[in-house]
Amino acid sequence: MIEPTILDAKEIEINMGPQHPSTHGVLRVKLKIDGEKVRQAECIIGYLHRGVEKISENRNYFKCIPYYDRTDYIAAVSNGLGFILGVEKMAEIQVPERAQYIRIMMTELNRIASHLLWLATHALDIGAMTVFLYCFREREEILKLFEALFGARLTTHAFRIGGLWKDLPPGFVEAVKKFTDEFPARVDEYEQLLTKNRIWLDRTRGIGVISAAEAIEYGLSGPPLRGSGVPYDVRKLRPYGGYENFEFDVPVGKNGDTYDRYLVRIEEMLQSRRIVEQILQKLPSGPIRGKVPRVLKPAAGEYYSAVEGPRGELGYYIVSDGSTQPFRVRIRPPTFISLQVLDRLVRGHLIADVVAIIGTLDIVLGEIDR
Amino acid sequence: MVNFLKRVFFVDVLAGLALTLKYTFHRVYTEQYPTEKPKLAERYRGAPRLNNDPETGETLCIACDLCAQVCPEDLIVVGSERDPDTRKKVLTTYTFDTSRCLFCGLCQEICPTNAIELTQDFELATYSRRNMVWDRTRLEQGWDRIDYGADRETASGRESSRYERKTG
Numbered sequence: 001m002i003e004p005t006i007l008d009a010k011e012i013e014i015n016m017g018p019q020h021p022s023t024h025g026v027l028r029v030k031l032k033i034d035g036e037k038v039r040q041a042e043c044i045i046g047y048l049h050r051g052v053e054k055i056s057e058n059r060n061y062f063k064c065i066p067y068y069d070r071t072d073y074i075a076a077v078s079n080g081l082g083f084i085l086g087v088e089k090m091a092e093i094q095v096p097e098r099a100q101y102i103r104i105m106m107t108e109l110n111r112i113a114s115h116l117l118w119l120a121t122h123a124l125d126i127g128a129m130t131v132f133l134y135c136f137r138e139r140e141e142i143l144k145l146f147e148a149l150f151g152a153r154l155t156t157h158a159f160r161i162g163g164l165w166k167d168l169p170p171g172f173v174e175a176v177k178k179f180t181d182e183f184p185a186r187v188d189e190y191e192q193l194l195t196k197n198r199i200w201l202d203r204t205r206g207i208g209v210i211s212a213a214e215a216i217e218y219g220l221s222g223p224p225l226r227g228s229g230v231p232y233d234v235r236k237l238r239p240y241g242g243y244e245n246f247e248f249d250v251p252v253g254k255n256g257d258t259y260d261r262y263l264v265r266i267e268e269m270l271q272s273r274r275i276v277e278q279i280l281q282k283l284p285s286g287p288i289r290g291k292v293p294r295v296l297k298p299a300a301g302e303y304y305s306a307v308e309g310p311r312g313e314l315g316y317y318i319v320s321d322g323s324t325q326p327f328r329v330r331i332r333p334p335t336f337i338s339l340q341v342l343d344r345l346v347r348g349h350l351i352a353d354v355v356a357i358i359g360t361l362d363i364v365l366g367e368i369d370r
Numbered sequence: 371m372v373n374f375l376k377r378v379f380f381v382d383v384l385a386g387l388a389l390t391l392k393y394t395f396h397r398v399y400t401e402q403y404p405t406e407k408p409k410l411a412e413r414y415r416g417a418p419r420l421n422n423d424p425e426t427g428e429t430l431c432i433a434c435d436l437c438a439q440v441c442p443e444d445l446i447v448v449g450s451e452r453d454p455d456t457r458k459k460v461l462t463t464y465t466f467d468t469s470r471c472l473f474c475g476l477c478q479e480i481c482p483t484n485a486i487e488l489t490q491d492f493e494l495a496t497y498s499r500r501n502m503v504w505d506r507t508r509l510e511q512g513w514d515r516i517d518y519g520a521d522r523e524t525a526s527g528r529e530s531s532r533y534e535r536k537t538g
Contacts, residue, residue, distance in 0.1 A: 063442035066474035130390050137399055144411075151413035151488075157474040165479065166413065192389050196382040 011039060018047050022125045022355040025365030029342070031354065038354060041346045043339055048369040053329050060324040061087050061296045062161060069155040071331060072367035074117055077110035077146075077158045078309040079367075083329075084159050085240055086305030086316040090298035091161075098286045099163035100242040105176070105279045106149065106158060107307075108272040112183070113142040114310035115265045115272075119190060122262070122359035126203045131193050138186050141179050148172060161296065163289030177280055180273050187270060194262070204259040208345040208357040211256060218341045222312025222334050224361060227264045228256030234308040241307075246275045258360040265362075297324055311335050311362050333367040415473045415488035418466050420509035429510070430485035433459040437477035437486050445470045446477060446486075466509055468494055469502035 011032050017023040026047035032040040052071055056064045068083045069076035081103060088095060095103075120135035143153040148169050150156040159165075194200045210218075215228040225232055233250040235243045251267035253260025300322040306315040312334030321327040338361045345357045376382065401408055410416070421430050433450035449463035466486075477486050491512070496502060 059442055062476070063440070066442055066472045066476075130386070140399075147414055148411040149413070151411065151415045151475060152473060155472070157472075165475070169411075169413070189389055193386040197386055198377070198382055 010034060016351075016354065018044075023358060023365075024121060024363055027339075027358070027363065027365055027368075029354070029358075031346075031351065033351065036350045038346045038349055038351060041343045041354065043342055045339070045365070045368050048365045050370065052370045053331060056326050056329045058325065061298075061326065064326065064329070065160070066155070066157045068331075069157055070366060071333065071370050072309065072311070072314075072335075072364045073154055074364055075110055075114045075310045076154060076156045077106050078114075078307055078314060080156070080158050081107055081241070082305060082307040082309070082314050082316045083318075084161055085307065086303055086318050087161050087296070087298065089305055090301070090303045090318065090320055091293075091296055093162050093292055094290045095163055095241075096287045096290055097242070097284050098167075099288045099290070101279050101283055102164060102168065102288070103159055104242055104246070105276050105283075106146070108275045108279075109142050109145060109176070109179075111272045111310045112269050113139050115269050116142075118265065118310075118359075118362045119262075122356075122362075123194065123200075125355045125359045126200065128193060128197075128200065131190055134186070134189055134193075138179075138183065145172070145175060145179070148175070160289065160292075162292035163287070167288050173280060173283070176276065180277050180280070183273050184270065187266060191266065195266075201259065203353075203356055204262060204360075205257060206255075207258045207349060207353050208360060209255060209257045210341065210345060214344075215256065215341075218344070219337050220312070220341060221337070222309070222362075223261050223264045223268065224338050224341070225312065226251065227253035227261035229254055234306050234313050238306065240305070246278050248272075248275050258356055261360050295324060297322060306332070309334055311364070311367075312338065331367075331370060333370065335361065335363040336368045339363055339368060410490040410492065412490075414490045414492070415475045415478075417489050417491040417494055417512075418468065418471070418477075418504065418509060419487050419489045419491075419512070420464055420506065421485050421487055422510060429461055430483045431461045431464065432483055432485070433461040434482065436480045436482070440476045440480045442474065442476065443467075443470045443472060461506075464506040464509060466504045467502065468504055469499060 011034050014031050014033060015028060016031055017028040018026040023029065028044040028047070030042040030044060031038055050070070052067050055067055059067075065080055065083060068079045072079050087093075116135040116139045120132040120139070123129075123131035123135075146156050146158075147153050149172060150158045150165070210220075210224070210228055212228040212230050215225050216230060220228075221232060229252050231250045231252050234240070235248075236250055248271045249267075251264045251271065253264050298320045300320055302317070302319050304315060304317050306313050308314070313332065314334055315332030317330040317332065318326050319328040342357065342361065346354050349357070422428060423430055431448075433448055435448050435450075438444070438446040438448050445467035447463070447465045448461070450459045450461055452458070453460050473488065475488055478484075478488050481487075494502075
């Protein structure tokens with residue numbers, strides 16, 4: 001009798017990650033495969049845990065802000081904004097209009113930068129390297145704007161409680177205008193490379209399909225939810241920080257596959273550009289920082305503030321006990337919740353499609369592990 | 371029919387190739403980093419510096435300890451003693467641990483005299499951990515860091531750099 005070997009096994013368990021380039025960080029996926037077909041995927045996370053929530057319990061509200069840039073480091077501006085809006089809600093701090101407008105402008109530029117990084121790496125995973133280089137070219141322009149205004153490119157520490165650190169530097173509005181004018185032509189270039197390309201279509205169409213009802217059940221938000229046709233956007237439904245003053249559309253997909261999520265994100269970049277253009281047209285003048293007490297002691301209570309980050313609903317649940325430090329901060333990270341759908345999406349697909357599906361969820365491990 | 375012909379003649383792929391071909395004749399975007407130093411924004415938060423009064427040469431720091439209190443990582447230590455004649459606090463030591471610094475800029479924001487400042491200097495790599503803790507002299511004068519050969523001729527009075535010695 002012949003001993004059964006690994007070749008006779010019906011199911012083989014393999015590891016993908018944590019040091020796999022397409023897992024976008026340190027995600028480990030245990031795949032049960034049958035030949036090339038994936039039967040099951042189990043995500044193992046926690047390799048990048050730094051305890052940001054716990055750190056916040058030992059810092060006062062001003063000191064907490066830089067740490068939130070480091071949760072989702074690709075969208076540091078949105079992350080900081082979410083926490084700051086929560087604290088402002090707690091302490092009832094009024095933000096001047098100019099500061100609000102600049103905040104929205106920078107958050108939308110951050111959304112474009114984040115989606116560009118997503119498109120670049122997603123295309124690179126699937127095999128289109130040129131897109132990667134072109135996207136990083138435009139992202140670089142945005143990072144230069146961040147550097148000029150905030151003083152840092154990635155972990156920006158963008159906003160302060162009550163407003164901004166400093167007003168716009170000279171020449172900044174012109175630089176943003178130059179970017180928004182050029183940007184649609186650049187998006188056309190990406191689309192020329194991808195949207196009708198047969199390889200791209202084969203690799204993305206019908207891959208990782210999720211229906212609208214199921215997406216809601218899983219608690220998805222952001223592009224993974226909108227790709228399935230649900231027009232859920234916190235900016236529209238619960239406007240915060242002045243979003244009600246601007247016109248923009250919420251793009252939705254139809255089939256809920258990887259290709260639709262790609263189209264949704266491309267359209268979102270253009271919509272973000274539209275918001276930035278509106279801000280440039282009616283940027284008010286005035287102070288950039290409201291009145292903030294030197295010792296901030298919000299009244300005891302529980303507060304939730306949610307913003308629409310590039311990856312979905314980014315919530316901050318802050319509990320105050322009336323002292324200068326938060327009693328507890330809980331982040332609702334959008335990609336932590338979209339990652340749990342991975343197992344459902346990859347079943348029955350090939351191993352190469354797992355890479356595409358991880359890419360389309362646009363995960364950031366800094367945010368998942370916190 | 372049109373779609374079929376487009377598919378047969380690889381129109382979708384050729385469109386992409388035409389775009390990449392166009393960029394062959396385009397200006398190169400790459401920055402030649404070690405040889406060409408990038409020009410950073412004025413507000414960039416890099417290496418810390420403790421400023422002296424340009425006229426008298428004395429330190430601007432009044433040892434108020436605000437930077438140490440506002441630092442999220444508690445990495446600034448301000449040492450001071452009280453001058454018996456003037457009854458004022460005088461700065462004695464100042465250490466800044468760059469290995470733990472978040473470069474959030476809260477210290478320079480709160481400083482009432484613009485003494486502590488984060489500069490555009492961003493090359494902070496060093497060979498030992500001990501070198502990352504900056505004392506007062508280094509904060510005031512900058513540090514003799516590794517020169518990667520960008521402007522070797524113009525570097526005033528600097529002997530061959532450590533990098534050169536390492537690579538022979």
